[in-house]
Amino acid sequence: MSVLLFFIDGLGIGSRGEHNPLDGLKGAEPLAVFQDENRPIVFDGVMVPTDPCLGVSGRPQSASGQTTILTGVNAPAQLGYHKQGFPNTALLGILREHSIFRQLAAAGVMPVTFANAYTQRFFEDRPRWVSATTAAVEAAGLSFRTVDDLKAGQALYQDFTNGLLIARGEEVSARTPDEAAAVLANIAAGHRFTLYEYFITDKMGHAQDMNAARRVLLKLAAMVSSLLRKLDLDQTTVILTSDHGNIEDLSTRNHTLNAVPTIVWGAHRQRVASRIQSLADITPSILEVLTNAKD
Numbered sequence: 001m002s003v004l005l006f007f008i009d010g011l012g013i014g015s016r017g018e019h020n021p022l023d024g025l026k027g028a029e030p031l032a033v034f035q036d037e038n039r040p041i042v043f044d045g046v047m048v049p050t051d052p053c054l055g056v057s058g059r060p061q062s063a064s065g066q067t068t069i070l071t072g073v074n075a076p077a078q079l080g081y082h083k084q085g086f087p088n089t090a091l092l093g094i095l096r097e098h099s100i101f102r103q104l105a106a107a108g109v110m111p112v113t114f115a116n117a118y119t120q121r122f123f124e125d126r127p128r129w130v131s132a133t134t135a136a137v138e139a140a141g142l143s144f145r146t147v148d149d150l151k152a153g154q155a156l157y158q159d160f161t162n163g164l165l166i167a168r169g170e171e172v173s174a175r176t177p178d179e180a181a182a183v184l185a186n187i188a189a190g191h192r193f194t195l196y197e198y199f200i201t202d203k204m205g206h207a208q209d210m211n212a213a214r215r216v217l218l219k220l221a222a223m224v225s226s227l228l229r230k231l232d233l234d235q236t237t238v239i240l241t242s243d244h245g246n247i248e249d250l251s252t253r254n255h256t257l258n259a260v261p262t263i264v265w266g267a268h269r270q271r272v273a274s275r276i277q278s279l280a281d282i283t284p285s286i287l288e289v290l291t292n293a294k295d
Helices: 062-071 075-079 089-098 100-106 120-124 132-139 147-151 163-167 177-189 200-207 210-230 269-273 279-292
Strands: 002-008 046-050 112-114 193-198 236-241 260-266
Touching: 002 177, 002 210, 002 279, 046 269, 062 075, 062 089, 062 132, 062 279, 075 089, 089 100, 089 132, 100 112, 100 132, 100 193, 100 279, 177 193, 177 210, 200 210, 210 236, 236 269, 236 279, 260 269, 269 279
Parallel strands: 002 193, 002 236, 112 193
Antiparallel strands: 046 260, 236 260
């Protein structure tokens, strides 16, 4: 029994209309969920509208939302506000103590991994501010995957097409959504828990570019569809979630107050989905299913 957590930054549940790039977008079915609609989810998935606000006023933000997803701790409530960008000292403390990778290792659930590749520049000129995921991985003492791993078919960049890497001069080949899905499915098959994260959706939401947003969403949906076809869903639970809304409403460049979709496919999908109401429920749900599932 294994779990793949597929994190998508900035994907909320929007209403239909001209400002939602998912409305009428043929081929985006795995991601196309809308407010006040109870539509079947492809591949027999279960969708749970999930609260990213967590009882704290203001627009949900990346640093505190991602910290909550990756720890099960209501980070905005701990801070008293939603923290944008990268984790501050308080959030880093939460991640060091409660990282999902640490919790799984302590429960004897191994091996666990982060599928994303880091460039050599990250290691040579480490930025002052790091993502919640970077902190969560470091808290468990896990090694990071590199561009060399990506070239060997053992990692994905956060832009799974490799377009951003190629634009930065990295000598890597472009990948189709299907090729990227094959890499992620292979990584997930070798681990009890795998995390992959994707950020471009949030960038598209801030850019308010409808055509670009639709192109990105189509590639992402194609990758998710291919991934679900390649995984053994009798033995794998796939959880797709987000930290806040953004791309679903291009009338504003700001994050939205919308619920985010948590979509669960595969083994124990009903069991996992029944436990989730807010972002703080993601990590506990993963721990529960991986430590208690008998098959």
